[in-house]
Amino acid sequence: MSAQTSPLADAYPHRHLLGIEGLQPHEILALLDRAESAVEISRQVEKKKAVLRGRTQINLFFEASTRTQSSFEIAGKRLGADVMNMSVSSSSVKKGETLIDTAATLNAMHPDIIVVRHHAAGAVHLLAQKVGCSVINAGDGAHEHPTQALLDALTIRRHKGKIARLTVAICGDILHSRVARSNIILLNALGARVKVVAPSTLLPNGIRQMGVEVCATMREGLADADIVMMLRLQRERMAGAFIPSVREYFRYYGLDAEKLSAARPDALVMHPGPMNRGVEIDPEIADGPQSLIREQVEMGVAVRMAVLEALSAHLPNR
Ligand code: NCD
Secondary structure: OOHHHOHHHHHOOOOOEOOOOOOOHHHHHHHHHHHHHHHHHHOOOOOOOOOOOOOEEEEEEOOOOOHHHHHHHHHHHHOOOEEEEEEHHHOHHHHOOOHHHHHHHHHOOOOOEEEEEEOOOOHHHHHHHHOOOEEEEEEEOOOEOHHHHHHHHHHHHHHHOOOOOOEEEEEOOOOOOHHHHHHHHHHHHOOOEEEEEOOHHHOOOOHHHHOOEEEOOHHHHHOOOOEEEEOOOOHHHOOOOOOOOHHHHHHHHOEOHHHHOOOOOOOEEEOOOOOOEOOOEOHHHHOOOOEOHHHHHHHHHHHHHHHHHHHHOOOOOO
């Protein structure tokens, strides 16, 4: 069977993954289904597949990242790709080269897939127009982080058996969060009810138009929640005073046992990492029985394998 006619290639007909926006529900589900088999492969002793054998994957990270970059690296290697990591600190970007120059330089080396993280929203879309290979968005500014939303959906579905009609509370620094944006779009596409909880200074304009219920308190936001998704307070993106103090933030918006008791008794807790323990989440909750945080990391590799495999079917055969 040629790659072009595989069921996954038919179900995901795109050359890139730039965002969840624009994906059809059946395309999202096809990626999640494929990720289920990637979970099985990753749990075996022999983890290697040949889907990307002979292919070159470049991880181009303009922002520091531990888990996302290593997750993409492991996923690519499990599929047989040659993976090269390029981070900003060791690149000519520091010497003033523009994003487009960097893209053109890398393109001349004939990569097959470039995984990009950049601090500016829209940078990954721009880069995708300038290169001949497939591009995956690993986070662009406060815009999108599609593989994070996919891994969150996979984690939720494996525990709750579905996404539709679940109530998901996304809490904290919504304003700076590409994770929140991608999750809101995906969860709405699959029929979940989405509530967001944040102080008004950490909510983006027009959040209601994204189809969410906005709550000012954790008690209100966590009522009926099946899933409580906490977000990191992104202090590196804050130019002014968005919160009075970290202590006060934890008091009102940090997830502790008392606040979690407002959610459904079988509610599960998620966080994309890295966590600020004691700022947005109490360590006892992060490490407690309702936490899925470690499992999210495992699902991250599986989802990225599924995405790489989906794109592999659309790569030109040189
Ligand atoms: C997130 C990111 O970089 O957007 N982290 C991640 O991908 N694991 C969230 C964050 O930085 O808080």
